[in-house]
Amino acid sequence: MSPRSGILYLVSGPSGSxxxxxxxxxxxxxxxxYAISCTTRSPRPGEENGTDYFFLSIEEFKGKITxxxxxxxxxVHGNFYGTLTSExxxxxxxxxxxxxxxxxxxxxxxxxxxxLTVKNALVDIFIMPPSKEELLKRLTGRGTDSDEVVxxxxxxxxEEMEHWPKxxxxxxxxxxxxxxxxxxxxxxxxxxxxxxHH
Amino acid sequence: MSPRSGILYLVSGPSGSxxxxxxxxxxxxxxxxYAISCTTRSPRPGEENGTDYFFLSIEEFKGKITxxxxxxxxxVHGNFYGTLTSExxxxxxxxxxxxxxxxxxxxxxxxxxxxLTVKNALVDIFIMPPSKEELLKRLTGRGTDSDEVVxxxxxxxxEEMEHWPKxxxxxxxxxxxxxxxxxxxxxxxxxxxxxxHH
Numbered sequence: 261m262s263p264r265s266g267i268l269y270l271v272s273g274p275s276g277s278x279x280x281x282x283x284x285x286x287x288x289x290x291x292x293x294y295a296i297s298c299t300t301r302s303p304r305p306g307e308e309n310g311t312d313y314f315f316l317s318i319e320e321f322k323g324k325i326t327x328x329x330x331x332x333x334x335x336v337h338g339n340f341y342g343t344l345t346s347e348x349x350x351x352x353x354x355x356x357x358x359x360x361x362x363x364x365x366x367x368x369x370x371x372x373x374x375x376l377t378v379k380n381a382l383v384d385i386f387i388m389p390p391s392k393e394e395l396l397k398r399l400t401g402r403g404t405d406s407d408e409v410v411x412x413x414x415x416x417x418x419e420e421m422e423h424w425p426k427x428x429x430x431x432x433x434x435x436x437x438x439x440x441x442x443x444x445x446x447x448x449x450x451x452x453x454x455x456x457h458h
Numbered sequence: 459m460s461p462r463s464g465i466l467y468l469v470s471g472p473s474g475s476x477x478x479x480x481x482x483x484x485x486x487x488x489x490x491x492y493a494i495s496c497t498t499r500s501p502r503p504g505e506e507n508g509t510d511y512f513f514l515s516i517e518e519f520k521g522k523i524t525x526x527x528x529x530x531x532x533x534v535h536g537n538f539y540g541t542l543t544s545e546x547x548x549x550x551x552x553x554x555x556x557x558x559x560x561x562x563x564x565x566x567x568x569x570x571x572x573x574l575t576v577k578n579a580l581v582d583i584f585i586m587p588p589s590k591e592e593l594l595k596r597l598t599g600r601g602t603d604s605d606e607v608v609x610x611x612x613x614x615x616x617e618e619m620e621h622w623p624k625x626x627x628x629x630x631x632x633x634x635x636x637x638x639x640x641x642x643x644x645x646x647x648x649x650x651x652x653x654x655h656h
Contacts, residue, residue: 385650386652424652425652427652428651428652429647429650429651429652430650430652430655431650441646442646442647442650444643445642445643445644445645445646445647446643446646446647446650447643447647448639448640448643448644448647449627449640449643449644449645449646449647449648450647452583452627452628452629452640452644453626453627454584454622454623454625454626454627454628457628
């Protein structure tokens with residue numbers, strides 16, 4: 261193939277949609293680089309700095325906001341999450357694809373960017389749980405949170421789901437294997453787009 | 459999945475690109491309906507009316523031109539080829555995808571259509587042979603044509619190849635299996651596009 265520019269996949273969807281698992285697997289199988297986010301929330305057991313997130317203090321995070329280093333950032337459930345522009349651009353310019361596991365607010369910020377490398381690379385996709393019943397089952401299924409936390413997360417998920425029409429692609433979640441196969445088709449198809457070839 | 463409207467794939471590429479084999483296989487495997495073209499050329503051995511082409515007399519073909527029944531038509535190597543609008547629309551409206559194995563002139567006519575069902579369904583892709591050397595090999599390899607015919611076809615193929623930048627997608631041909639897998643990814647990815655869902 262002729263050299264091509266990398267594609268930036270914005271992957272949104274409510275908690276329980278399976279989007280994080282999909283993005284991780286794309287990265288694990290070498291289909292795209294998983295852009296590691298910065299966050300001010302505390303690491304959960306097993307999470308590692310530089311692998312799962314860049315864990316920053318609130319002061320560090322705000323310093324990077326002021327310095328304009330974030331492609332997007334948002335406050336969710338009282339914590340900051342954000343993606344460094346440099347993380348994304350470097351990968352795209354090497355001709356590699358990037359997946360961003362990102363909430364709807366963050367996706368809106370990325371779309372509003374004036375950085376042309378990012379603008380031309382954008383493909384956004386919303387992962388939808390198959391039904392409200394299945395979503396509740398998935399959110400409850402973790403078994404690690406109180407009823408109150410589950411209720412709040414369900415409410416947030418339903419609100420998040422209302423944003424799907426802003427996206428170009430939508431994947432209605434089925435089994436993980438189905439979801440992954442369809443997501444990978446999207447990636448492979450988009451690579452044939454002529455504007456991405458030099 | 460929610461109901462969706464069908465997609466119309468315009469598949470162009472020079473003789474020797476393998477586009478016809480790709481389109482046939484998509485149809486054979488039920489991925490998309492193969493839109494059968496009308497032609498005024500004589501059937502080759504083994505070709506059947508209504509399966510390979512609708513074989514029309516020149517008078518019949520011109521009658522349908524006058525009646526505005528063609529989505530596109532063209533004269534190639536002294537013969538007429540064309541696609542009936544009704545053939546395409548009926549399939550799209552049932553939510554099924556259509557592949558049109560079409561030359562660059564025909565593709566330009568389809569793009570210029572004012573029929574909104576067709577306009578909204580369009581995805582065009584150009585199949586490129588991997589190199590001029592390989593193209594010549596493929597065109598010669600048939601062994602059924604004279605040197606003069608091969609030379610003419612090579613010239614036509616090279617001219618046709620210059621039109622690839624007018625297309626949205628480009629598939630650089632490798633092995634048939636590679637080509638088919640990538641083509642199928644494009645189809646499956648495009649089905650996730652939100653504008654196609656009701």
